[in-house]
Amino acid sequence: MNFFEYKNVDFSNSKNIILENVSFSIKNKGQTICLLGPSGVGKTTILRTIAGLKYISNGEIILNKKILSNNKIFIEPEKRNVSLSFQDNALFPHFDIEKNIKLAISKNNNGPLFFSTDELMDLFFIKHLKKKYPHEVSAGEAQRACVIRSISKNPDLLLLDEPFANLDHNLKEIIQKNLKDILKKTFITTIIVTHDKNEAFYFGDYCGVLLNKKFEQFDTPFNLHYKPQTKKILEFFNRGTLIPVKFIKKNTLYNDDLGEINAEVPTTFSINQSFEILIQPEDLHFDESSNLQLEIIDRKFNGSNSIYVLNTKNNNKISASVISDHYRILEENKKFGIKKPIYISNLICF
């Protein structure tokens, strides 16, 4: 039996249905799951139903062979040994940071944690703020203190809601690494809600993409990237453009705008069949002398590389990525030459 089960859960508030028949599970203790999705889609609601802060309308939530919620049973939040770190700072305003964390330690029934409070605070760079009150620290610091408080309870299941939303990029990377170490050593099963794909892929043994009240795909980060199951997943990750192609001969596809495209076509498709494939910026390379010259309509300088939005003869928009060395040449040209033949190493088709 799985360590954690979220089975066929429906949730609706007084006005709307928020979750519809949502299911996912965590196989083993100590694993980390990430939930991805656009704002307002119900990611936080999932965490709150697991924590017992919201009642589910249907379905079942099971943790460690114990039913937490279903139609008949509802275990009170304080009895679940599930710890939720809130997105907004939920430190008790009248206690200092240390007292806030100590409250959690007093409720640890799972035996001592691998790390001491001081070590945790050190790893999150807030050791110097021990005696400060929540209103005296920044939003990012308060959020880190919240995460420490949640971990300190040594819960059966740790729920983190956008734990690094208030951190700057550099600090975020260090803290992410430290948190991953902590989770590994403490062996705490964790569900992280985030809208940052990189964060989800970094932490998650599995990631679920929640779109339109249900999971569009719940899979490993690798599969989410290389084997997306629906077009909506591509759209959500903003992966590129779907273009119509015709399978003309072995390993060759034809598109009206780009001509022949080479790729390993799955055996499920047959010659002369038409379908759509994903063209990503990294699939198209720059060649100044190419015959296929497309009009540049926008460019985005990303440092080492640049993304160009191109207009095809049929007025379709596709993107191409080039190393920024070519920047100077392209600045002068109004056209972008695409290197032929086009080869797609990992073909994604629908």
Add this chain to the structure above:
Amino acid sequence: MKNLNNKIWFILPFIISLLVFIPIAIIIYSFFLETSDYISLLSKTYLLNYLVQTFILLISVIFLTSILGIGSAYFVTFYKFPGCNFFSWSLILSFAIPGYIYAYSLNAFFSNYGVGYTLLNFIYSGINYNEVIPKINGIKGAIISLSFSLFVYVYLIVRISFNYQSQNMIDAAKNLGFGPIKIFTRILLPAARPGIIVGLSLVGMEVLSDFGTVSFFSVNTLTLAIYDSWLIYDDLTTANQFSFYLILFIFLFFFIENYTRSRSKFHTPSKSFKDIKKITLKGNKARFVTLFFFLIFFCSFIFPLMQMIYWIVKFPKFYGVFEFMEIFLNTLYLISISTSILIIFSLIINYGIRLNQNSLLSYLTIICTSGYAIPGVIMAVTLLTFFSYFSEIIEKLFYLNNIKNFFIGTTFALFVAYFIRFFSLAVNGIKSGYEKLNTSMDSASAMLGFSKLKTFKKIHLSFLKKNLILISLLIAIDIIKELPMTLILRPYNFETFATKAYYYASQDLVELASTPSLLLVLITSFLILILKRFILKDF
């Protein structure tokens, strides 16, 4: 289970709403009852007089308190001058002096052969100063007494409004070329308007409910008419009928106050809030402002205090007459029981609102808390009416005797009256604390494994500690000063400082009133100083 839990929280507010509704229901009911000739006699002769006197008193006190209150709040907030830190809190001390005690002092000083006369005679000797000293009595005396004892409402609330104004706004006005007067009239005053209206509405309600001052100066206001018809003509129905007119006036202020409060959300500071930079006054301007504050402080606090001390020094033999300890214990008894009941019920109601977030429950709570607008005299008289009916019904139903004595002859009715009157203070005091404790804290606490009861004890109560102390102190101050309800509803021979002072003053023994009055003022001042020291540190 979930639904049942929710409904439980509606029961208590519903019962309290009914309790608050008793006085109003009785007034409306009595208004349509047949009554003795007294009311028709009055309406033919004196009713207009009662209304006119009430109106003159109301307008004059509102005018004076707005000048004193807004003026002092303005200078304290925006300027630095000699003594400004001292005056900023010491003006609050005038809260310790009820209007009726101020009235006794005023009368004693300016009356024929009064303290003023003695003082002039001592310094200059010889002449009959009685003709020179202005006689401050009647409506003049009531206006001055009430203004100096009530302006502090306007001062406090307007000061908070001024404090919420950002320096950005003043800088922007200066940038547009506005001078100090234009900034005051065009920017600061309009922005503080909600505070001013709320403060003046409270003053209005207090003036209309005042009993002690008007009865001492024999100003024929509606409140006095109610008291007289109850006590002198022994006609409860007529008293209730007068109450109907008075309550209409009062509810006008009540609605203005509540409407303004609900519309004034935008006056709370935003993120771009910048603290006000005080302007330092120099030379004559500084001297003038300091003098203005000294006069207000002197008139509102020092003068009545000295007057009482003077009497006590002059007539030391009266010390023994006064059973100080017993009265002190009586007061302590009233305060401790009332405060405990009020705080327990307010905590339950607020906790229910917090758990349920239900608009019906919030509306019910507004009704529960509207009792503060009911004047003390009306509250007392209507509760007497209610308990008479109620005990008759109980006696008939259960064949019992003397139930009435339980309701009226004990402090029971008094506790009910205090409860209705001060419930708003307690509920809103706790509410303002709870508003600062985000509901996600409860979830956070549950996440740490704390049960609801433990969350309440460990998180809520420790967070609300300051609010609870503040409420207890304010209720204590109010109960010590409260006169008409205590006077009418107390058991026989049960005295507080206020009733004792009133008793002597009404017997024309103002000198004797000085001891209970002084003790009342000293205890209240002490409580105000505790408030200032521990709760309102930055004020």
